[in-house]
Amino acid sequence: MISAADFRDVPRLYRLRVRGWLAKVGITLPLMLLTLVVIIPFVWMILMSFRTTAEILNDPFGLPETLRFENYVKLIFDPQIGFGRYFWNSIVVSGGALLVTLILSTLGGYGFGRSRYDFKFRGWVFGILLFALMLPPQIFYIPQFTMMSRFGLLNTYWALILIYAATALPVSTYLMATYFSQLPSELEDAAQIDGCSHLQTFFKVMLPLARPAIMTVTLMNFMSFWNELLLAITLVTDPGMRTIQAAMMMFVGEHGSNYAIAAASLVLSMLPTLILYLAMSDKFIEGLTAGAVKG
Numbered sequence: 513m514i515s516a517a518d519f520r521d522v523p524r525l526y527r528l529r530v531r532g533w534l535a536k537v538g539i540t541l542p543l544m545l546l547t548l549v550v551i552i553p554f555v556w557m558i559l560m561s562f563r564t565t566a567e568i569l570n571d572p573f574g575l576p577e578t579l580r581f582e583n584y585v586k587l588i589f590d591p592q593i594g595f596g597r598y599f600w601n602s603i604v605v606s607g608g609a610l611l612v613t614l615i616l617s618t619l620g621g622y623g624f625g626r627s628r629y630d631f632k633f634r635g636w637v638f639g640i641l642l643f644a645l646m647l648p649p650q651i652f653y654i655p656q657f658t659m660m661s662r663f664g665l666l667n668t669y670w671a672l673i674l675i676y677a678a679t680a681l682p683v684s685t686y687l688m689a690t691y692f693s694q695l696p697s698e699l700e701d702a703a704q705i706d707g708c709s710h711l712q713t714f715f716k717v718m719l720p721l722a723r724p725a726i727m728t729v730t731l732m733n734f735m736s737f738w739n740e741l742l743l744a745i746t747l748v749t750d751p752g753m754r755t756i757q758a759a760m761m762m763f764v765g766e767h768g769s770n771y772a773i774a775a776a777s778l779v780l781s782m783l784p785t786l787i788l789y790l791a792m793s794d795k796f797i798e799g800l801t802a803g804a805v806k807g
Contacts, residue, residue: 609676621688
């Protein structure tokens with residue numbers, strides 16, 4: 513039988529259920545609105561890439577009458593544009609800077625993250641590294657330009673590769689050190705008992721366990737290198753050495769603009785970072801949130 517006390521509990525349970533529903537709505541609606549705010553510019557850009565410049569000027573927010581792929585064909589195959597060359601320049605610069613960053617940040621992060629490597633001035637050096645995170649990168653532009661000019665590296669891949677890697681090293685080394693510090697020391701002890709040297713322990717045991725942090729550093733830095741513009745137009749003025757972000761500026765200018773081609777170039781330029789993020793998103797989140805201990 514149902515007692516009178518059970519009936520008295522019904523309103524309280526109903527209120528709790530309503531509160532839970534309102535809490536979900538209060539969280540879901542703002543997130544949906546934020547998602548729309550983020551997605552709408554991308555959708556608008558993709559729609560623009562299938563229109564002509566005249567259509568865009570007549571109705572900027574209109575839908576394409578037909579799906580025209582002429583913009584992409586012209587962008588990719590027109591030798592006067594040379595989009596493939598700019599795309600390759602960005603691949604070389606971003607890939608080279610990322611390789612240098614990964615090599616140095618993983619080695620440095622391992623040295624700073626493991627307590628057994630207590631070398632002299634270790635705390636001071638790591639403190640300087642953390643201090644570099646607080647400095648705005650804009651204050652280095654003039655010294656960096658002067659340094660690259662003296663070394664004869666202006667209008668070369670190395671100018672951007674070295675500067676990009678140097679800029680990314682502090683935060684990358686900090687992330688790797690944080691992750692390495694949370695891995696169990698028993699793994700290193702077991703590897704050394706088996707006869708592994710310090711480098712063998714690092715490459716064969718510890719580095720594979722740091723894959724989430726490596727994925728995080730890879731994705732975060734590749735997006736930064738690929739989308740960087742100010743240094744790309746400061747250190748590289750040779751038209752043939754432009755990166756893709758610098759090259760896209762020529763589609764919109766003071767004396768003429770081709771908004772349709774510019775939109776198509778934006779779509780193509782975001783594909784590498786989009787593909788990389790989709791391939792690494794789970795490891796990216798794990799690397800940011802953790803340093804999970806693996807045994």
